Amino acid sequence: MQGDPMSSIVGAVLWMIILIAIFYFLLYRPQQQQRKKHQEFINSLKKGDKVITSGGIVGEIKGIDDKTVTLKVAEGTMIKVLKTAVSAPYEEEKKED
Structure with missing residues (x-):
């Protein structure tokens, strides 16, 4: 007996979405906020x-x-x-x- 192939695809896509969300919130977003803060500092010189x-x-x-x-x-x-x-x-x- 094998599992439903559709559920394995959905599970894989769900894990990929979770990993992308983690990457976004832990790496990309903080770096983007830091870059914005530095640009505001540069503009205020x-x-x-x-x-x-x-x-x-x-x-x-x-x-x-x-x-x-x-x-x-x-x-x-x-x-x-x-x-x-x-x-x-x-x-x-x-x-x-």
Whole structure:
């Protein structure tokens, strides 16, 4: 006696749908939300903000173009990086006495 072939196909399709849903909610959706949050951060950049680049460079924004940001990294030293290379705002650590 063999099982109904239709029920095995339905079972396989159901498992595939479950796996796709797990993949979506555990991997794709959080990454999409993180990308959206980073894009909002990039759009909110303004002169005077202190930021960290993806390479770990800390600097103050002195100029902003459509695709680039000019950072002051030291006295008299300016660098130009892509906006997408700016990864986070820089907050100095507070020293406790």
